[in-house]
Amino acid sequence: MVKIPMKILLVDDEKDFVEMLSLRLGETGEKVTPAYNGKECIDILEKNPVDVVILDIKMPGMDGIEVLKEIKKRFPLVEVIMLTGHGTAETAVQGMKLGAFDYLLKPADFDDLRLKAETAWKRKEEHEDRIRKAEAKLLMRKSGGIA
Numbered sequence: 001m002v003k004i005p006m007k008i009l010l011v012d013d014e015k016d017f018v019e020m021l022s023l024r025l026g027e028t029g030e031k032v033t034p035a036y037n038g039k040e041c042i043d044i045l046e047k048n049p050v051d052v053v054i055l056d057i058k059m060p061g062m063d064g065i066e067v068l069k070e071i072k073k074r075f076p077l078v079e080v081i082m083l084t085g086h087g088t089a090e091t092a093v094q095g096m097k098l099g100a101f102d103y104l105l106k107p108a109d110f111d112d113l114r115l116k117a118e119t120a121w122k123r124k125e126e127h128e129d130r131i132r133k134a135e136a137k138l139l140m141r142k143s144g145g146i147a
């Protein structure tokens, strides 16, 4: 079977970290787009379909929470996983209350990250599937069919 790649947007101001993680995720067949700040993240989301955003909290300019709010406002179906250092774990929990799927403590374990990203992706797929079914049902009702 052909594996459908997850479309991951990786946002972190630490270039080495982004490059290393992009490489590893690429090796496991995922489609990774790197971004190094919040503005870049939003620009990419405007132009490309993305399943899961892995989002650093501490960044210069727009911080992760601001970026998360913008994502949830404009692209509500995109799932977000927050990346946090030990000092900002509480902020990560705040992020979850604002709609982030989960968070990861840095330095993130690769398998853990992959698993969380896959679970987030699955949730997005299921959510979109329910929306499609609801739309189909609505159409049936409108056309006078039984639904």
Ligand SMILES: [Mg+2]
Residues within 6 Å of the ligand: 012, 013, 014, 056, 057, 058, 059
């Ligand atoms: Mg950072």
